[in-house]
Amino acid sequence: MNETEIRQALLISMQRALWGKIYPSVRAVAVGFEDIRKLKVICYLDREPREEDYENLSEVTAEVCADIDFKEVEEHCVYAVKPFSQLDNLASWVYIRKEE
Template identity: 70%
Template sequence: MKDIEIRTRLLISMQRALLGMIYPSIRAIAVGFNKTEKLKVICYLDREPIEYDYENINDITGEVCSDIEFVKVEEVCVFNLKPFSKLDNLDSWVYIRQEKDTADLLV
């Protein structure tokens, strides 16, 4: 399978897998892949990760792996408050929450 086909299938699969799985502590989710050899998912949080975060990301990657058979899966949950432009988005962002300060909207 070509990389473009894998990327397309991965993004569609991630979109489906993320339905109902996003909660307020998640700032962003990035995905990367190396053919079907490896899938990597990074979940950026606004607090230190807890067991629930790892369970959630495992459920998400499990859904993706039911669509695409990756040989290896790496799941990372990390606390990071840096601007999105300073974070590693691997191959693609699949989720980024809005973080504009609402005080800016009142002016």
């Protein structure tokens, strides 16, 4: 797969994998990749991360890896209060919460 094909497949897979996985503390989810060698996902929260946040994110990335055979996965849950424009969106946002 070329980069465009990976990006398209990844964004579709992430959208499906996130069904039922977004809860009130999740502010945003960013995704990036290095070919099919590495998948990187950042889940931004409005509070300090807990074990269940990492478990939830791990379930999401496992579903993505069932669709696309990434060799390595990097997952981060991050407490962030900065505006979205100041956060790292990697290659793309896959979820952003509406905030006032």
